Amino acid sequence: MSRAEALSPTRLKDAAPLFAALGDATRLGLLVSLCSGGPLTVTRLSGQFDVSRQAITKHLDVLAEAGLVKSSRQGRERIWTFEPKRLEDAHQYLERLSREWDVALGRLKAFVET
């Protein structure tokens, strides 16, 4: 394994929590809001969903833990912003998977043609 690969966050053990963070409808909705609606505060965000503000806070914490969002204090309010890096990691992981699949298909095809 190359050093770059060893440090890559797209290794299996790191990819699972990332996908887990994406695996909730409310959290995906939050990502969409922050993505297209720009940086927002918790109370603003919770207005768009029918769950309590505290529930939204928990979801944002999960997303932050996965590195998908970032927050910063600004006076009395906390601003949440989308963080595209980890999304790219997930993207790359999926690509590696399907590439491995294509390789396997290639092997099978070569085997059949023998």
Add this chain to the structure above:
Amino acid sequence: MSRAEALSPTRLKDAAPLFAALGDATRLGLLVSLCSGGPLTVTRLSGQFDVSRQAITKHLDVLAEAGLVKSSRQGRERIWTFEPKRLEDAHQYLERLSREWDVALGRLKAFVET
């Protein structure tokens, strides 16, 4: 929204269960095995992980529910195979998200330059 988009399984409500299925290290391992190791049986698969065969069965059921694997009976054993379609759906959903992000960035840039 176009008809194709309306029917696409990459809409938010369908994407969440898909990512949730991917959000477990054991299940990702199973996908990798089926992907690169070819179709396998449950007992063969459970040999590669340190959980019981029944636990692996449950994981495979989750993956099947999400459309990521498929199974077929063959005599007394059941063969599990990787199913690449849904992976492509997940891939597309991530791309749509990051595209939306890029659009938002573009808007911001245009606004700043005014």
Add this chain to the structure above:
DNA sequence: AAAAAATGCAACCAGGGGGTTGCATCATTC
């Protein structure tokens, strides 16, 4: 036909996840 192999099915258990309510705290604004 009996033994062995692969799977199916069910009950059970511990822990975490998603949700809530209630209240404390900190910054603004009048």
Add this chain to the structure above:
DNA sequence: GAATGATGCAACCCCCTGGTTGCATTTTTT
């Protein structure tokens, strides 16, 4: 400085998930 607004923190609840064990069922194999 008192009221209001935005968060933070904690306790609690329910249920789903990931895991287990034990046993029944179906096919092979000898």
